[in-house]
Amino acid sequence: VRSIKDKPIAGILHADLDAFYASVEQRDNARLAGKAMAVGGSVILAASYQARALGVRTAMPLRDALELCPNLAVVPPRMEAYSDASAAVMDIFRDTTPLVEPISIDEAFLDVSGLRRLSGEPAHIAQGLRTRVASEVGLALSVGVARTKFLAKVASGVAKPDGQLVVEPHLELEILHPLPVQRLWGVGPKTAEKLAERGIVSVADVAAVGEAGLVTMLGTGSGRHLYRLAHNLDPRPVVTGRRRSSIGAQRALGSQQRSFDEHCATLLELVDRVCGRLRDGHRVGRTATLRFRFGDFSRDTRSRTLGESTASTSVFLSTAQDLLAPRRDEIRRRQLTLLGFTISNLSPADAVQQSLPFDARSSANLDEALDAIRTKHGSSSIGRARLVGRSNAVSVPLLPDPVLPL
DNA sequence: TCTGGGGTCCTAGGACCC
């Protein structure tokens, strides 16, 4: 970990696509361009700037949004179009510097502090990124530049829409301290409320409290974290090559009463979708988590860790069913309104060597033996199998799990 | 405000191991 002292110059970029989902839709559909529009269903996922001007916000129920803006055009999400656009933008980032850390589908940190001789000042690089993203992908990008990740993110927020802002090192505290506490990473409604009870509403207020005081109020983890951010101590480097650590899917069920069998069918869909994504990414996982939300909006989770990693739909399905079954009565009583399934504890599929019980002596050759193994174990296997002969051994990939028939 | 669909990180207790 490098300290801030080693980096006297603002060289971290936070690049953030503006109103991402909505902008992709406006780009692809001339009738939506320049209009108050949003992406979503019963809830707004993203709103164009024209809609935001009328008060439409992310996570707002559609009904409320239409009240504010009766002419609001609403289109359903097209996740694939967004991932494609995101990938194209991230490619432009990586073409600029190898030090790219994507943090969500529409945001990334870039470290360009070592590129001064090669590519010029960070502000110049930021301008170049914005021009390329506009011309090659057709989207508006805002960029913040600072010495630290946190300030770079604050700066990109201030620069929006379609702008850029460099935080010069001598102006850091001037920008930081007047901000409301909610702007600090990790401060949500609960923490903001706890702080407000003690009269702490701005970052300057937080900075005025000692570290010990913050730790007493919020616990060791968040207390220290907030203390550091408020004093502009954020030595986190830009990290490349991070991989997702969990993959999940969930389904809101509305207020309609459903049978247990219907819940089982939903669960199968979720498990199969998640396992399919796992296999597509050549990963395997070991921990299954079921997430419940009930009519009174309380939440609950149940998880189980398997003895070995897999991406098999059938293995995870039976695990998930084991977690669901004991709650059958409770689910009816408390009115299940959301069901989620997540796999964590992930590792690369190639790292898994399974030992499968099989006697290949009756097979004439390798292909035949493999076919037989896949027939016998294919529905629950991913990774590689190692076949040991008299004088040599081969390691072969196993087939991914087929989609289970309903 | 009656609420979508993806994620991350932290905490804390208990089981278990040496």
Added chain:
DNA sequence: TCTGGGGTCCTAGGACCC
């Protein structure tokens, strides 16, 4: 007899982010 000190893993829950 009622008890050290260190560690890992698992489960459940909470808060937060986009």
